[in-house]
Amino acid sequence: MTHYVVIGGGIIGSAIARELGLRGTGKVTVLEKESSVGRHASGRNSGVIHSGINQKPGSVKARMCVEGNRRLREYCVKHAVPMQECGTLVVARQESELPVLDKLLAMGRECGVPGLTIIGNSELKEREPLANGKAALFSPTGAVVDSPALLKAVVADAQAQGVRYRYVHRVNGIKGTNISTTQGDINGDYVINCAGLYADKVAHMMGLGREYRIIPFRGEYMEVKNTDIRSMIYQTPDLR
Ligand SMILES: Cc1cc2nc3c(=O)[nH]c(=O)nc-3n(C[C@H](O)[C@H](O)[C@H](O)COP(=O)(O)OP(=O)(O)OC[C@H]3O[C@@H](n4cnc5c(N)ncnc54)[C@H](O)[C@@H]3O)c2cc1C
Numbered sequence: 001m002t003h004y005v006v007i008g009g010g011i012i013g014s015a016i017a018r019e020l021g022l023r024g025t026g027k028v029t030v031l032e033k034e035s036s037v038g039r040h041a042s043g044r045n046s047g048v049i050h051s052g053i054n055q056k057p058g059s060v061k062a063r064m065c066v067e068g069n070r071r072l073r074e075y076c077v078k079h080a081v082p083m084q085e086c087g088t089l090v091v092a093r094q095e096s097e098l099p100v101l102d103k104l105l106a107m108g109r110e111c112g113v114p115g116l117t118i119i120g121n122s123e124l125k126e127r128e129p130l131a132n133g134k135a136a137l138f139s140p141t142g143a144v145v146d147s148p149a150l151l152k153a154v155v156a157d158a159q160a161q162g163v164r165y166r167y168v169h170r171v172n173g174i175k176g177t178n179i180s181t182t183q184g185d186i187n188g189d190y191v192i193n194c195a196g197l198y199a200d201k202v203a204h205m206m207g208l209g210r211e212y213r214i215i216p217f218r219g220e221y222m223e224v225k226n227t228d229i230r231s232m233i234y235q236t237p238d239l240r
Helices: 011-023 060-078 095-111 121-127 147-160 196-205
Strands: 003-007 027-031 088-092 117-120 135-139 143-145 164-166 171-175 178-181 184-187 190-193 232-235
Touching: 003 011, 011 027, 011 147, 060 095, 060 143, 088 095, 088 121, 095 117, 095 135, 117 121, 121 135, 143 147, 147 164, 171 196, 190 196
Parallel strands: 003 027, 003 190, 027 164, 088 232
Antiparallel strands: 088 135, 117 135, 171 178, 178 184
């Protein structure tokens, strides 16, 4: 029986493991260095289900984003994962930003993003009383998901398909089909590198991608209490 070994139990590793489990083509093991899932980016992100308004038309990323948005929202409904379908607003604060909204509208429509409209100042005030702008691009399919809950649902789904999770198994060496972990060696016919910010290190263990190095950077969230914000509000991007 083919053995697929997925390194990393974040949303990417777990989604791939789930899909392999659903296809039923072999045994699937996820090796995770932490004692549970969601200790890295997949459990600590903003949870935005992007609608695809700023993707390059015709690109794989645009297609994945638009289709992924629809399928992920369906998945959340089916699996009772908390999600808010609040929509996205890109606000033009100055006249000079209005052409960018038109460009985003055209790009988004070409990518197949449904329901896009440009709303004027008065509709913007109705939707978002605290937002100031000349106009805004409204994308109704932008949504926010509870990302730890999503990961939990995908992991449960994968496990229901027979996928085995091995926690506290840090991969520290790969030679051919032999994977060394902190809990001993494991053999896999296919090794799938889903180690997130450590994916470069895992690739280097395989002798691949030595010219690449991931450079992480830190960001900060601010919490705003008792403020009437109803959707995701973005400033007009610089499309250059
Ligand atoms: C602050 C922030 C906000 C974000 N907001 C959004 C957003 O709103 N919308 C959106 O779509 N995306 C967002 N992202 C991006 C998104 O979170 C990531 O793209 C996604 O979570 C990556 O998933 P992953 O499975 O590749 O990585 P991770 O979640 O990092 O998972 C990798 C896993 O691999 C494990 N691992 C690493 N090395 C080893 C090893 N040697 N052996 C065994 N296991 C190992 C780690 O422990 C980890 O659990 C955001 C990211 C950040 C940081």
